[in-house]
Amino acid sequence: MSPPTKIHLNADRESAADIEAAAFAWAARADRGPLSAEDQGALDAWMAADSRRAGAYARALAADAYLDRARALGPGYQPARHAASPVWTRRRLLAGAGGGVAASLVAALGVTTLWARDRIATPKGDVRRVSLPEGSAVTLNTDTVVRPAFAKAERRIDLVRGEALFDVAHNPARPFRVFADDVRIEAIGTSFTVRRHENGDVEVVVRQGLVDVRRVGSAEGVRLAAATTSRVSGRAPIRPQVLSPEAVDKSLAWREGRLDLTGLTLAEAAAEFARYSDYQIAFATADVGRLEVSGVYSVNDPEGFAKAAALSLGLEARALPAGVTLATRTTS
């Protein structure tokens, strides 16, 4: 068969390539921050003139969002180590043990046979999205272990440790259930996160749809709708709490490697960073840990956060072997 024939019905029609180039330029502009009113007006007018432009812009934003996963490569990423031919073949991957580049990639990705080991895990500092064979997907936050056990009548996933987002393909005949300790979360076509806290609490945030939360063995469940959360603690009754759309987004910032610290104390922020790396943020006195912080930081940059916090709160930062101690400044 011959290559696609190019017949222009309208010779003046703007080429798809030109549209694409302009769309990438707009996406790069939008990446700087919210567009100015003037830019937004120009973009809207540009898109309104041809539906292909709106499509090209949506595609550019989609590709940009897709590339956010590069964050998971971590600050230690060195292009030189990946400079070999980007053509991938399965054979090459399997030959990983022999080739240096492939081997390092295998190590970086933690490629394991998913269904053979029945266990999906992320090391500290990593975020990974994995598609499940029936169309659902699970995104693991740092230091997380899940164990899927898919049977005909039930899709069961045990959250052994950590936090994960579940995007569930709707299938009423085959319920999707997450077990975290003694808490059972059943999805009814939905997207939600489950986090096991250090103290044993299990926190559920529902992004879309509906889930049923109950203790294993209990006949009574609590229904959580979209934009609600519940923190199941000890034997206390399970209570839903409504979240603002911003709060839902904030709770999922980790997917892009971000940590939204708004409203947290320094000690709480330090505990969040400790989930992602072994860099230690300590406080000379408990008072310091109670100071409030705000802002969005990279999960990979606890040091940057500590420095910024010290600067904005007027604290002194004393270096530790693998971390920092924050103290109130001694007046001289």
Place this chain on the structure above:
Amino acid sequence: MGSVTRQRAVWLAERIFPHEPALRAWLSRRPPVGLELDDIVQETYAILAGLEAVDHIRTPRTYMFEVAKSVILQNLRRSQVVTFEALAEFDSLQTPSDEPSPETAAANRQELGRVAALVATLPPRPREVFILRKIHGLSQKEIAARLNLAESTVEKHVGKALAVLTAKIGRGGIRRLESSSHREPTDQDPSERRPGERRRY
């Protein structure tokens, strides 16, 4: 048409964009008269971006193929340069089924490795800017300050990196493992593959 929400962009990124090479490969075997492949792809994204809701879409890959098909059909009807038979033939074309297989799951886990390899192929400046922006999470403004560049220059490098990487991923410049697991439409003879198109394994 309004701007694309962040939520929709993420949906397109996760559910649609990874299947773009498969869509292009499928379309290129049936080149529709009067439309370029890139036009169809852009129109398809325009429709997907403009949908009121996407929650009901259980098989985004199939959905994308169907949208692309509707774009072509609509255009064929409008163009009046094709016979009814051609139209009917196109209408009866089957879109590939959408059943993620264990191989697809494996491919997804290798995505990060592909991104790592592709970033390495960028020209030096766009690569440096991309790494600071996406991997280290610096803003364009912070990158400009660190590299002592004008913000508009940083913006250009961001656009360049995005264009190169999108072309390589979206146009299947590298064959995705994902394509290995597709049940391909049965109306194709392997000899009809475009010259240079890699054999699927």
